[in-house]
Amino acid sequence: MKTVYNHYNHAIRLATVHLVWIPCRRKRVFTNNEKLKLRCIEILQSVANDKKWVIKALEIAPDHIHLLVEYDPHHSISQVVKAFKGRSTRNHNPTSKTTTPLNSTSSLRASAPLRETLTPVSSQSKPAVE
Numbered sequence: 150m151k152t153v154y155n156h157y158n159h160a161i162r163l164a165t166v167h168l169v170w171i172p173c174r175r176k177r178v179f180t181n182n183e184k185l186k187l188r189c190i191e192i193l194q195s196v197a198n199d200k201k202w203v204i205k206a207l208e209i210a211p212d213h214i215h216l217l218v219e220y221d222p223h224h225s226i227s228q229v230v231k232a233f234k235g236r237s238t239r240n241h242n243p244t245s246k247t248t249t250p251l252n253s254t255s256s257l258r259a260s261a262p263l264r265e266t267l268t269p270v271s272s273q274s275k276p277a278v279e
Contacts, residue, residue, distance in 0.1 A: 155222065164222040165205065166229060170214040180211040189214070192237045200224075200232060 155162045206217040
């Protein structure tokens with residue numbers, strides 16, 4: 150697949166993120182459950198279509214999900230994760246009052262990229278000397 154860059158007035162951008170969801174204690178929620186896998190794929194595709202994002206790769210293993218998605222650079226990575234996790238939670242558990250994704254015993258966690266967890270340090274702020 151050819152990479153297509155987004156062109157703006159003063160910039161060229163390409164925003165792609167690799168997300169990995171892992172159930173609590175790596176429980177194998179997708180083992181022997183083809184219906185759940187297909188429903189999860191359908192939900193992730195619908196989120197991407199609604200937001201006009203492109204899913205480059207999607208793999209559902211027995212105990213985790215890999216998602217490579219190209220998104221609009223005007224969204225943050227946390228907004229991308231929130232969109233995918235939020236819709237999958239609501240669609241899999243419409244009667245649940247809690248926000249447990251996919252089933253009542255699992256909770257999926259996304260691995261955050263390092264650049265999202267780092268906070269910028271100002272070059273002008275210096276530690277106090279004692």
